[in-house]
Amino acid sequence: MKKTVTETLHDGVQLSFAVEEVLHEEATGHQRLQLIRNRRFGKVLLLDGAVQVTSADEFMYHEMMAHVPLMAHGDPADVLIIGGGDCGLAEEVLKHRRVKSLTQVEIDASVVDFARQHFGEFNAPVFDDPRFSVEIGDGSAFARETDRRFDVVLVDSTDPAGPGAVLFTREFYGNLKRILKPGGIAVTQNSVPFLQKNEFVAGFGALASVFPVARPYVVAVPTYFGGFMTLGWASDSEQALQVDQKTLEERAAGMETRYYTPALHQAAFVLPRYIADLAEKARKGV
Template sequence: MSEDDFFTEKQTDGVHLSLKVRRWLLRQKTQYQELVLAETTELGRLLALDGKVMLTEADEAFYHEMLVHPTLLSLDNPQLVAVIGGGDGGTVREILRHPSVQRVFWVEIDEAVLNACKELLPSVHRGAFDDPRVELVIAPGEEWLPKFRETFDAIIVDGTDPIGPALPLFEPPFFQACRQALKRDGILSLQCGTPFYFRDEVRMVWRNLKQVFEQVKLYLGFVPTYPSGLWAYAIAGNFLPNLDAADLHRRCQQRGLTNFRYYSPEVHIASFALPPFVQELLQ
């Protein structure tokens, strides 16, 4: 390996992100995608799929905390959760921090990704693969979920960007299946790209959710290695509670949730304040 090896993601035609690689851990063509794991010089271990950064050890918590906690802290007593995707285990790890959670169905299409992440990313999953509350299912989420009706307190979609093979997870038929599988006050959450570069994709996901759910809210977070750094998430349901920072602090305390790297009750509240260019995008 050359000392000057880099992993480079083409984020747009004119914007590329390059991370210097100390050593390549795995480069594999799976049944579904190109899988890369590498040790970078600056940001720890890197997971990439089809040339796109899924996480680095340095900033994965920024993403996983913001995908999970705004949803689960909005629920009084989340017990049954479905995760679609999330083969690295970071999302399941954060869900398992909530003591009321009794069972997590973790549905991932690519077993090769699961095997690689279990072995090479222990700092991310932190034993989530072996937690007795977790049931791991190898299947396409859009085929697995329609079997359920009014089952889940939360469904969290941790997929790749809303293009290519992941596109079915962002379209109305899948969202209809999510609505059917959620309890009456259940919540769906998902990432939906960057409103800075991927405006059409974010608008598409927003509009598709609005076709299916009574209430939809977009919120923002910062993930340094994702395109533009500004990342959008959405939550959807028939009833989304309006909690203030005091409510969220109380729930964190009751659940023993401490030592966040990015999330806080104040960040939670602020993340729903959308800048004008994002508001315009959704009109």
């Protein structure tokens, strides 16, 4: 029998991956890091036993987190990523020619170094791009203290537990609002509502309490078991949500994607009823 690694997602639910090969294991200063190879998902990165990214389906999550706000914004010159240590999200952001600077704030330098070594198939271009810079530090503290302002902020966080919990709070979202330029957009990882109902309601509720415009949108990622994952869109303006498909198609011309399309961009905001109901509950603070 092959060795397996098992992720305990939620009470009563576990997800196991057969291990073809253990590629790396270490305890960093912040978390336990494992890299395995699985027949279906390729390289699988786990932090503290929770799957973070796989080489087979990373493009689904990263494309939708990056391209939906960047295409909608139209002129995203200055972009900030909080988290995202595997640098797959940075790869997608840097496909946009209008991006002049991309700053990534990651708390664990070991994750960035590790990803550069092991996930070069999707992140190698990032480290050669002069627009890209990494700051090792606490993303919540950066958002609280920086004097810089950004067109788009992307929060590629772990789930709301342990060190990642602060990135789902009203205080943190208030700091995101502070560092956005007028008309800027923030997008956050907002959990899998079918299995993380309470987490979704708390996180999206906090986001909606801070930003005048807050909408969840969905992406299907096989790794993140339990149906649709939601991403939280937040801004001070409705304008970017009203960009038509023709304009999106013009902005996307020549860009290679495997998940994102302008039509899917608009469809992603059409929610299944159970998610729409939870979003309404979150807005009411129930």
